[in-house]
Amino acid sequence: MPRDFRPAPATRPPGTTMTDQLTRPQLLAWRNAIFVVFALSGISVASWVARIPAVRDSLGLDTAQLGILIFAMSAGSVIGLVSAPPVMLRLGARGGMVLSLVVVSAGLVIVGLGGGLVLSAPLVGVGLALVGLGNGAVDVMMNVEGAAAEKAIGKTLMPLMHAFFSFGTVAGAGLGALASWLSVNVALHLAVVAAIIVAGVLVAIRAVPRGVEDESGAAASKPPFRERLRASLAVWGDLRLLAIGVVMLGMAFAEGSANDWLTLAVVDGHDQSNTTGAVIFALFTVSMTAGRVLGGPVLDRFGRVPVLRVSALLGALGIALFIFAPVTWLAWVGCVFWAVGCSLGFPVGMSAAADTGDPRQAAARVSAVAIIGYxxxxxxxxVLGLLGHEVGILNALLVILVLVVLAGIAAPAVRERDGRSGSGSDTLGPGQGGDRSASGATL
Structure with a gap:
């Protein structure tokens, strides 16, 4: 990673912004640093999930008690989402992301102590609350910073950034499986992961420019707390933002429900083996990651609205195939369509929410749609579990189908702020020319 940097305002030509002064290597380093932050967040979540059975067994918990502990993490996540905008205003994105991931790391250490050494369920609950708090906060911050890097570079990057979260979960799950296979104590395993996260963010953060969120002069004239709170709440009155929230709701519901119920739907709904259920779930995760890796160029070529409409159509078709497939291979095809169809909804919603003329509003807007997604x-x-108990799990999945259709209907809300439907050849990518600043940085 390059040395810590911040362009000097004194040398900035009139009419340019701080990011206009960044050279091509600095912009790419900034992008890569956000990739790392996304991956570290994914590693932290997957590391805990991989050791859930070990913690459950060591504490002797039943399903209900384990559910209460997991709820502590969920509650912490919501608090983190809400607290992210004021923390960013106070510390900036750089300081906020470091603080958030340090909190996550502290939470992992406490979970390890409670689940591997002290054997205390309340201590594990405290640790999970901290993991949720830190990850909820960093989720907003890394998406705001990612959107800023995306705008400065001039290419759609948010789907790829979310793919790095998926890469992180794969790495975390792999390390967790290895630790479990080697019978490594949960406390030692999670302490090592915590150290990796802290070291990783401290190295990566040096490539993130300071004060990007203050381009509009927010730092020079910080309003009183009451005005900041009012401004944060005011975004909920923005109808376009609420429509973006509908997109997030449908696509996040489709993604999250698949994570929890896809395997069971394969086994109970389609009468397949547990192994087949696991294989189809793996196919879903690979397809979703591939959709995010490949989605950026497609979005740049055709624009957010057309791509999201096609994605919603593809997702709805996939869910319908999965539910009503008369033969197993059609359910497999439906699984792929389902995953690819909902892969871009969350990252595109984040980009659209952060796409505002006032950088001071970006954190509040991203926080609002992130809350809806979470x-x-x-x-x-x-909800699907309760419905599935009454009408069967496959019939319960019809709720997802309806929400994905609604997300497609709300797709116009994510249109680029300049009104373009696709960047096509007008978007300048790395090495395509275009004098961006007096420093001669080209992208």
Missing amino acids: VAFLVGPP
Whole structure:
């Protein structure tokens, strides 16, 4: 990673912004640093999930008691989402992301102590609350900072950034499986992961420019707390933002519910083996990651609205195929369509929410739609569970189908702020020319 940097305002030509002064290597380093932050967040979540059975067994918990502990993490996540905007205003994105991931790391250490050494369920609950708090906060911050890097570079990057979260979960799950296979104590395993996260963010953060969120002069004239709170709440009155929230709700519901119920739907709904259920779930995760890796260029070529409409159509078709497939191979095809169809909804919603003329509003807007998305992640699985108990799990999945259709209808809300429907050849990518600043940085 390059040395810590911040362009000198004194050398900035009139009419340019701080990011206009960044050279091509600095912009790419900034992008890569956000990739790392996304991956570290994914590692932290997957590391805990991988050791849930070990913690459950060591504490002798039943399913209900384990559910209460997991709820502590969910509650912490919501608090983190709400607290992110004021923390960013106070510390900036750089300081806020470091603080958030340090809180996550502290939470992992406490979870390890409670689940591997002290054997205390309340201590594990405290640790999970901290993990949720830190990850909820960093989720907003890394998306705001990612949107800023995306705008400065001039290419759609948010789907790829979310793919790095998926890469992080794969790495975390792999390390967790290895630790479990080697019978490594949960406390030692999570302490090592915590150290990796802290070291990783401290190295990566040096490539993130300071004060990007203050381009409009927010730092020079910080309003009183009451005005900041009023401004944060005011975004909920923005109808376009609420429509973006509908997109987030449908797509996040589709993604989160698949994580919890896809395997069971394969086994109970389609009468397949547990192994087949696991294989189809792996196919879903690979397809979603691939959709995010490949989604950026497609979005740049055709624009957010057309791509999201096609995504919603593809997702709805996939869910319908999965529910009504008369033969197993059609359910497999439906699983792929379902995953690819909902892969871009969350990252595109984040980009659209942060796409505002006033950088001071970006954190509040991203926080608002993130809360909607997280509510879908948290509420969706239990709702489907209750419905599935009454009407069968495959019939319960019809709720997802309806919400994905609604997300497609609300797709115009994510249109680029300049009104373009697709960047096509007008978007300048790395090495495509275009004098961005007096420093001669080209992208």
